[in-house]
Amino acid sequence: MxxxxxxxxxxxxxxxxxxxxxxxxxxxxxxxxxxxxxxxxxxxxxxxxxxxxxxxxxxxxxxxxxxxxxxxxxxxxxxxxxxxxxxxxxxxxxxxxxxxxxxxxxxxxxxxxxxxxxxxxxxxxxxxxxxxxxxxxxxxxxxxxxxxxxxxxxxxxxxxxxxxxxxxxxxINLKTPMRVEDQSAPGSQSNYHIQLVASSDINRLSQLKRNLPPKFQEIATTEKTDGLHKLMLGPVSEQKSYDLLEQIRSSGYPQAFRVKAAQSQTDTPDAVQQN
Missing domain, CATH: 2.40.40.10 (RlpA-like domain)
Structure with a gap:
């Protein structure tokens, strides 16, 4: 493009x-x-x-x-x-x-x-x-x-x-399968993150991470892009990402959405600091 x-x-x-x-x-x-x-x-x-x-x-x-x-x-x-x-x-x-x-x-x-x-x-x-x-x-x-x-x-x-x-x-009628440009081809092993919130304040994200239920804290990470920090869960498999998305939305993050995990090592998110 x-x-x-x-x-x-x-x-x-x-x-x-x-x-x-x-x-x-x-x-x-x-x-x-x-x-x-x-x-x-x-x-x-x-x-x-x-x-x-x-x-x-x-x-x-x-x-x-x-x-x-x-x-x-x-x-x-x-x-x-x-x-x-x-x-x-x-x-x-x-x-x-x-x-x-x-x-x-x-x-x-x-x-x-x-x-x-x-x-x-x-x-x-x-x-x-x-x-x-x-x-x-x-x-x-x-x-x-x-x-x-x-x-x-x-x-x-x-x-x-x-x-x-x-x-x-x-x-889009979800009762019938629909090909989306970002979905993985059959048999692929692509992983996904669930993005919860984005902010320029890493301390705010750290506080939000501490307030997450323990099962979500264990897989919470951040990704920094052009000065903007993103609080994310994962990566998890594509199949598990759907269940995880529903769970986190019902836990107080209705704005959460799926993002395909970066493939390169340089794009791997860093762990959120506890303090």
Whole structure:
């Protein structure tokens, strides 16, 4: 994939209006902006769909900016074409509609009506690039836009410079197997990590690690990428990763997601310090 020049990207963001339209009183920024770095290779991996219960938050009908929105009972069979936008720094670290924390480097998205969470495949109709994202937020509250993508997802689709792009959004039905670009080929022994949270403060992650149940503390590690520390569990086999993901989400980390473990020794996570 061709990488956009970061300086061009930053200039484009300042020239464009905010991609996410919605209430802004609780945010420190008035307008949205791009981060100071591009996504890493590991952050550009599509979300891997897993069976999840409907979130206890964010799934009731609601009203925003004078408009009423009815949340769909099911995402089965959902396909829609329209325009996608993306959101970044302004919302990074703030709570999403289903009570998780928005990470602009995760493969996530916002939608006005889909149940939370829902996994969808998004195709940029301008270049046929695709990405699988996990919908965990509400928006975009802007006419003619049907989905708001994370910064990483928008970068992978090649739509950062324009700010918006025509897309096709297709819900993934987990009742039937679906090939995902990041899933391992049959017979492979690839391992996975479960990412719990990301922060620039390693001491915060150490405290979070100490508060984990003992069975999770034993496999807790951190990975540092461009100054950002990530608290992770694993690595574990692909088969075990699904059960581990469900366990940690039900233990108070509903925002946790799977990440394929790095293959090179230089990318192996370091153990979290106890003090």
């Amino acid at each position: 061709k990488c956009s020049n970061l300086s061009t990207l930053m200039l484009s963001v300042f020239l464009l209006s905010s991609c996410s339209s919605g209430p802004s009183g609780r945010y420190s920024q008035h307008e949205d902006s791009a981060p100071t770095r591009l996504p890493t290779e590991s952050e550009l991996r599509s979300a891997v769909p897993v069976h999840e219960p409907i979130s206890p938050q964010g799934n009731r009908d609601y009203r925003v900016l004078g408009n009423n929105y009815e949340v769909m009972d099911s995402a089965v069979g959902y396909v829609e074409e329209g325009y996608a936008s993306w959101y970044g720094n302004k919302f990074h670290g703030h709570l999403t509609s289903n009570g998780e924390y928005y990470d602009m480097y995760s493969m996530s998205a916002a939608h006005t009506r889909l149940p939370l969470p829902t996994y969808v495949k998004v195709t940029n109709l301008n270049n046929d690039r695709t990405v699988t994202v996990r919908v965990n937020d509400r928006g975009p509250f802007h006419p003619e836009r049907i989905i708001d993508l994370s910064f990483a997802a928008a970068y992978k689709l090649g739509m950062l410079d324009s700010g918006t792009a025509p897309v096709r959004v297709e819900a």
